[in-house]
Amino acid sequence: MASPTLLRWIGTHLLLFLLQISAVGATDESALILTPSEPIDATHTKVSDIVEDMARRVDRFFGNDRAFEEQNDTALQIRFDFGSDEGELARLNSSVRAKVALPGTEERLRLVLESDPDLPARDAPLDDPLRSFGESSDYTLGLEGRAQASGWQLRPSLGVRAKWPLDPYARLLAIRYIDLGDWVSRVSGTASWFSTDGVGLDGTVDFDRRVNDDILFRSASSLAWRHDTSQTNAAQVLSLFQRLASQASLAYEIGAGADNDPQWEINNYFARLRYRRLVYKTWAYVDVQPTIAWPEDNDFQEELSLLVRLELNFGKAYR
Structure with a gap:
């Protein structure tokens, strides 16, 4: 565990960074954004x-975490999940997350409320669609900044896990898109x-490729x-x-999870189908996710599960 002096230093400098972000005006933005010195091929850029x-x-249609991470406007998302494993009764889980852009900060500072993002990844595989079921319903409330540097989007944040006693946290999220011709990483x-x-580290590398006007392929690696x-x-x-149509889409997913406890080995394989449909105006969605999994803790025997989700989205992107 880090010393109190070190933790105070980290918290103080993150707070100063957040305040600096809110004070940066449009004329100073170029100091944070590095412009390429060489011209980029127009065709490559267009693709x-x-x-x-x-x-x-x-990501926006499916309500993926990527869309929420990059959301700059005020937004609210409410989810009601009904999940069931084979031979078990259905369980209900709900979650809320929101971002509120603070006035007078040119959308560089936001209040962020969300179900504790750290809990699902603590003991469950990253590829488990029902990993949040049975977890406590702790929420985090924090102040998030926004900046850019050398092509990276930076999202520093400070806040608390809303339980007693209060559990303060500090977080830095960095995002970068890399053009690879027909691919984008x-x-x-x-x-x-x-x-x-204590400390947690997360990393994800995605590779996206447009197959045609209606199909996108993605490879996602997470740690x-x-x-x-x-x-x-x-x-x-x-x-x-x-x-499938302007109001409906499908996602076909296959994957595997692994951990290093006590040594590196695969602990789960899965195949999942996600059907998502816009059911009311521009902001109410229904998600149906049947999954077949082969987990290590069941000797890699087949397990079936079903997740049905009602999702309500509010904000500029869903008007």
Whole structure:
């Protein structure tokens, strides 16, 4: 566990960074953004932009975490999940997350409320669709900043886990898109510290490719480490997102999870189908996710599960 002096130093400098972000005006923004010195081929740029734009639209439609991480406007998302494993009764889980842009900060500072983002990854595989079921319903409330440096989007935040006694945290999220011609890669990394759990590190590398106007392929590799458990979880997921109509899409996913407890080995394989449909105006969605999994703790025997989700979204992107 880090010393109190070090933790105060980290917290103080993160707070100063947040305040500096809120004070930076439009004329100073160039100091944080490095402009390429050489011209970029127009065709290459156009193709990459099309892939990146398609990936963002897919993430927004499916309500993926990527879309929430990059949300700059005020937004509210409410989810009601009904999940059931084979032979078990259905369980209900709900979650809320919101971002509120603070006035007078040119959208550089936001209040962020969400279900504790650290809990699901602590003991469950990253590829488990029902990993949040049975977890406590702790929430975090924090202040998030926004900046750019050398092509990276930076999202520093300070806040508390809303339980008693209050559990302060500090977090830095960094995101970068890399153009690779017909492919676009998204690299993201998060370093976090909670006073009760210590340090956590998360990293994700996605590769997106547009197959045609209606289909996007994605390869996602994730890694998560927690100090308090000294365990590292990894996952590899391959996805095909298919637009069926303007109000309905399918996602086909296969993947595997692994951990290093006590040594590196695969602990789960899975195949999942996600059907998502816009059911009311522009902001109410229904998600149906049947999954077949082969977990190590069941001797890699087949297990079936079903997740049904009602999701309500409010904000500029859903008007």
